[in-house]
Amino acid sequence: MTFFKVALSNLKRNRVRTLLTGLSLAVSAATLTVVLALDRGYSSAVTDDLVNKTGIHLYITKEGCPIEAASVIAQGGLSPLYVEEDILARLATVADLEAILPFKLFAVTTDDGSRTDIFMGVTDAILSMKPDWRFAAGGWLKEDDSVVIGADMAQIEFLQVGQRMYNENFDREFTVTGILERTYSQDDGTFFVPLATAQAMVQREGKLSAVGLKLADISRMDLVQNQLRALMPADYFVLGSKELSEGILQFFGATRAIMIVMVFVAFIISVFGIINTMLMAVLERRREIAYLKCVGAGRLDLVRLITLETTSIALAGSAAGALLGMVLSPVAGNLLRTFLVAYVPSGPIARPEPMIALMAFILCSIVGLACSLYPALRAARIVPMEVLRND
Amino acid sequence: MTEHIIELHDVSKNYTRGVETVHALQEVTLNVSKGDFIAVVGHSGSGKTTMMNIMGCLDHPSSGSVILQGRPIEQASESALTRMRRSAIGFVFQQFFLVPTLTVLENVTLPALFSGNHTNGRSRDLLEMVGLGKRLNHLPGQLSGGEMQRAAIARALVNSPPLVLADEPTGNLDSRNADMIMELFEQLNRDGVTIVLVTHNADIVKHCERTVHIEDGRISQ
Known part of the structure; x- marks a missing residue:
């Protein structure tokens, strides 16, 4: 018998809710992975096109x-x-x-x-x-x-x-x-x-x-x-190949800003979703939590239990999302190619690297963990006597 | 000399409800000795549950002193009270409070987890003792009301507390199951467990050695 087992059993109570909470984090992780893959991919593709693979250092152009x-x-x-x-x-x-x-x-x-x-x-x-x-x-x-x-x-x-x-x-x-x-x-x-x-x-x-x-x-x-x-x-203009690629990447900055806002919005939705869900889960179990306090669960025990529940969802959701992001990145890259008004490079626009997926996984897991703190503290603050008397 | 498990001296408890002050307990003095089997009886709102909460280290008195196993606890911190609940008190409630997604064995082991003991050997023995040896891996939803309360009693005993506090433990049971539960309490008492039981059922009272009547926050007899 471990805290982890108790946490997992609690998650099984409302499987749909658990799944939806995990999905909201998965969406965030996937979006982050896709955006990072596109950002890195586009920069690399432009640099490859105009700097690395041309062998040309300067251009004379009008x-x-x-x-x-x-x-x-x-x-x-x-x-x-x-x-x-x-x-x-x-x-x-x-x-x-x-x-x-x-x-x-x-x-x-x-x-x-x-x-x-x-x-x-x-x-x-x-x-x-x-x-x-x-x-x-x-x-x-x-x-x-x-x-x-x-x-x-x-x-x-x-x-x-x-x-x-x-x-x-x-x-x-x-x-x-x-x-x-x-x-x-x-x-x-x-x-x-x-x-x-x-x-x-x-x-x-x-x-x-x-x-x-x-x-x-x-x-x-x-x-x-x-x-x-x-x-x-x-x-006439004398343009360095690097200058050329940097100019294009600067222009791409606006697209990048939109993508970052997209990720931010996904994160905010996900954060409020998780806090709301976990808070609901805590409030629904007030009597049970009160009883756990009666039998000797301390504040730290309850914080640990609720945090473990949220962390389990966060880890699973983030991992699934990061993997999904890796799979979807090339699709998003092709989609972006059709919408790009700036320079469209010849190479793949999205480059989903394992390090990007890992970064998205870690960041989303941390966000998930942070979201658990408020519900966990609410659980820890439950006064058993009040709950048992009033409910 | 009689060894007291818990002593209440002039204990009062006041609540504020809106603009009104409720005197839930008024200068209550009660000694519970080792091996006692006490029924606390009284009407709804008489203060018996408030007294139980104070005895169970769930609440602080407004005034007076509470001594549990020789240690004053009326001013004890939240964490000190938690430690007391872990080691000295077992709770049994009317509603059982079994975690629906954990097996019977896991439910009984739960309080031990908070004490840092992850093994379930004692839980198995206790479940055998309460007649649920063959139901270890069942979920609470697969048990009858009587069986759930027996599992809850086993859970209250898992940390070997010297004192068991039971709040209307037969309130949700039919008379046959209520009798079985009371027989179990009697057996536990014979084995040396001190039991304080809150009830308003006269049939339950007759199983107890001593009855404490409480009325309007005062012990009347």
Whole structure:
């Protein structure tokens, strides 16, 4: 016979109430897990897209707003603003640049809206910016009508090296010269074509989406950035890849604030629900608690008993909620993807890590435990003589 | 010299009910000796339950002194009274107060849990003694009223208290079960347990060795 056994037996008295109390904590834990997974996931996905997996340290663009710039740079967004190709000559004079990648990026959606193809017109400079690229088959671009495709596109289109690929939007045929190994980045879903070909496809000869720059020495980033700003025309911007991702994440702050408010509301509802339920459970058992005092239960014994009851529910509810949150996070990530007005990264938006679930579990358990204190103190304060006389 | 388990000296208890002051007990003096089997009788509102609560360390008197096993307790702290209840007093109530989700054995062991004793060997012996040896794992809802009260008596004895206080212990039982319960109390008394029993049932009184009448908060006889 233990206190825990008595606490569990008390919980069995009203199973529905116990279940609902546990569920309210489970909802809080699940919401917290999902929000933390989304918060961390979005930050990581944006950073991966724009910093870690590009190999590009700086961008020359005409877009000052980081969201617009990212849209143009990473997703082929449409913009009336173009970088003129002739600035490449100016960039060539900067000694600290290891590689200069002028590129033309655009996205084309099929007529039925079922798919969007991303084309990137590039030069050989991209090979020095993507040292991790490996070819699953074939090799680099050879002719004007050559195309190198990402792993996903090869799989979706059933394409092989040497095969001809027809694109109805541009009424143009390409020859597949290479298929990239999977990189788990946006590259997996991109068609890489020669820069001039890409410009011709959208009738933007001599115009670029942006220019990516790789520095020989990353520690000289600030110096080079200042040097480039002085060198570029006034309406051009020099954006660091980190600066770009941080700008987007700042914009995401508003979404994050809404999510945090959501968690807070879930917590408040849950806190009042648990206190109310446990208080009701205590008040319903006043006579029994009074009797327990008669037979020698001290205040601490009763606090321990009620706290154990609530803690049992809190632990079970929080654990179930944290696990549920792990399962639901990817679903929430996909849902959020459809609602995001800011930059939508290519990688998974939700990253449910065990540490996040553990954190949600611990926090919700602590909240549950805290909720038990008031009902437990009420139980401890019951005066047996008053209850037995008045009830 | 007679050894007193509990002594009440000029004990008064006043309550405030709205603007009215209720004199529930007025200068009551009573000595309960070891081995006594006392019936406290009186009309409803006469003060017998108030006296029982004071004897059971559940309430403090407004004035007078209460001595339990040689120790004055009228000014004792809440925790000291709790310790006294644990070790010196067993309670039996009319409504049984068995926890519905615990088995009979677990219910009887419950007071021992608060004393730090988690074993149930004595509980089994007591349940055998009250004739519930085959009902150990039943839930209270599966027992008859008489059986529930027998389980409650076993529970009152689990910490081996020298004094058992019973408040209308047969109030919810039919006459056959009431007789069985009273026979059990008589047996316990013969085994050395001091029993103070509150009742207004004349049939119950005849089982007791001594009767204390209480009227308007005073012992009348």
